[in-house]
Amino acid sequence: MIIGIDIDNTITHTTEMIMHYARIFGEPRGLNTIPDPRYYYLEDALGWDQAVADEFLSNYLGHIYREMRPKDQAIEVIRQLKQQHEIILITSRNRQFPQVEEVTTCWLAQNGVEYDRLILNATDNMHYFSKLAACQENRVELMIEDHHDLVREISSCIPVIMFDYPYNRHLNSKNIVRVEHWNHVHKWVQSRK
Numbered sequence: 001m002i003i004g005i006d007i008d009n010t011i012t013h014t015t016e017m018i019m020h021y022a023r024i025f026g027e028p029r030g031l032n033t034i035p036d037p038r039y040y041y042l043e044d045a046l047g048w049d050q051a052v053a054d055e056f057l058s059n060y061l062g063h064i065y066r067e068m069r070p071k072d073q074a075i076e077v078i079r080q081l082k083q084q085h086e087i088i089l090i091t092s093r094n095r096q097f098p099q100v101e102e103v104t105t106c107w108l109a110q111n112g113v114e115y116d117r118l119i120l121n122a123t124d125n126m127h128y129f130s131k132l133a134a135c136q137e138n139r140v141e142l143m144i145e146d147h148h149d150l151v152r153e154i155s156s157c158i159p160v161i162m163f164d165y166p167y168n169r170h171l172n173s174k175n176i177v178r179v180e181h182w183n184h185v186h187k188w189v190q191s192r193k
């Protein structure tokens with residue numbers, strides 16, 4: 001099987017690291033630093049202006065992508081999956097952000113993530129691209145993802161294993177398998193054989 005895997009908040013604890021740096025950036029500026037977990041995007045979760053959020057991300061995204069931690073068992077389960085399946089990492093990180101591709105491949109190597117291919121957003125939209133199109137171009141048969149809009153889009157065609165977050169709780173369909181831990185991912189893929 002060809003398995004597509006998202007990176008942020010699927011393999012990694014990205015939001016935790018964003019909020020760590022949001023406190024460092026926001027507290028001296030008198031900005032709210034307590035997120036509303038029902039929202040995915042920083043400006044919505046913290047109530048920051050788009051311009052402030054953009055300034056924060058341009059200063060801290062490199063630190064965030066370098067320092068975030070993998071989720072428990074993510075590396076081990078992906079390694080096991082790769083023994084029998086093709087693994088394509090598909091991320092909305094945009095290649096146009098300076099050094100984002102280099103930082104991403106370095107983090108994956110340093111953390112021992114085994115994969116066959118890495119696909120980044122190569123469009124002009126810095127924050128969004130159609131992962132369904134990427135899945136179809138690469139004949140992905142199962143996607144592992146957390147983002148509500150992407151899960152909804154992709155699950156219209158193929159099964160999606162969705163990591164549970166408050167911002168995706170409203171989604172429910174027969175093509176969506178909600179999980180909380182990478183061990184559940186492993187069990188589900190094994191059971192499909």
Ligand SMILES: [Mg+2]
Nearest residue numbers: 006008009146
């Ligand atoms: Mg994600």
